[in-house]
Amino acid sequence: MREATECAKITYVLRHDYPGQMCSIASALEVVGERWSLLIVRDVMNGRRRFDSLQKGLGIARNVLTNRLQRLVEENILERRAYQESPPRYEYFLTEKGLDLWPALIALLAWGDRHSPPSPDGPPMLIVHKRCGGRVDDRGICAECGEVLHARDARALPGPGVEALALASPAKAT
Amino acid sequence: MREATECAKITYVLRHDYPGQMCSIASALEVVGERWSLLIVRDVMNGRRRFDSLQKGLGIARNVLTNRLQRLVEENILERRAYQESPPRYEYFLTEKGLDLWPALIALLAWGDRHSPPSPDGPPMLIVHKRCGGRVDDRGICAECGEVLHARDARALPGPGVEALALASPAKAT
């Protein structure tokens, strides 16, 4: 599927997306631009690996989640591994391709923080450099040490926004 | 709309999106995660400012384009300006908020280039630093001079991939 020589005809091979676009943004969105896909990737990046946990965390419909996970696995963004047999149970892990989405997620996160913050008390999620604890900016660069980071170098922490909300509605403790 | 104090209830104010997510990635995707939105922003960034031009360039349905443009204007990502009256004709420009999406677009572009290139001959679109002509990497940093760039510092050029395709199907000259 998706052979190099077929690239002029690729548009109708793709399922339901941006036909005729000769741009890698469009190609990227064909794969991860579907509703929920990037949020699933984000959650898996933050350590949610199992179907139920993803479903509950996202509030996504189960059939849609099934769908997205399959697609992300097909696209080699996630990998599905059994962590036990009988009954078979699975976890989803990010591949390198999936981890490479990190800069895009960080950029979106930073944009959301700046322009449509879900909480007025500050960002609900902080990304910090594991090694030095510095905050990560919109380019995925550590504000402390200046290093250009990758997915594995950083970690997400709950930020001030989320604490304020937890106080406002303490019912929803995880 | 979207008052600070209402933020715990914001989820059902939003039209059709990711309920209950306390994360700015979700907030960002509520606004620009809809089908076509980011591609419209990209096209406007590249100088396509008019309805027809966007419609033809993207191959999007006209009613959907109307819809998206309205939403993007409401969200203060685009600005609609008349460039003549009688008959009234409009152009769409990016606001600062819209321009700030640049790093996210660049990250997606780089990801697409690396992992699902629409052309085997190289990237179909090159982003270069206006001032020094250097290529821009996945973080929006100039590979030549090392500067951290913003939307206005860079320009898109057709890359090697697009030339190869133009040769393959020369019918579609713009």
Next chain:
DNA sequence: CGGGCTGGGTTGCTTCAAGCAACTCTCTTG
């Protein structure tokens, strides 16, 4: 040893969004 829980789905139905084609309205141009 029966009942409920956990985990990972599938099925069926309904609603909402996207795609498509045709139409409108006002100039402008040939």
Next chain:
DNA sequence: CAAGAGAGTTGCTTGAAGCAACCCAGCCCG
């Protein structure tokens, strides 16, 4: 005076998402 550009609008059809219910295998608990 007909055709075309520009910016949409309308109506109909398909396709995706949401929701609730169901399934099945093991395990856990009284």
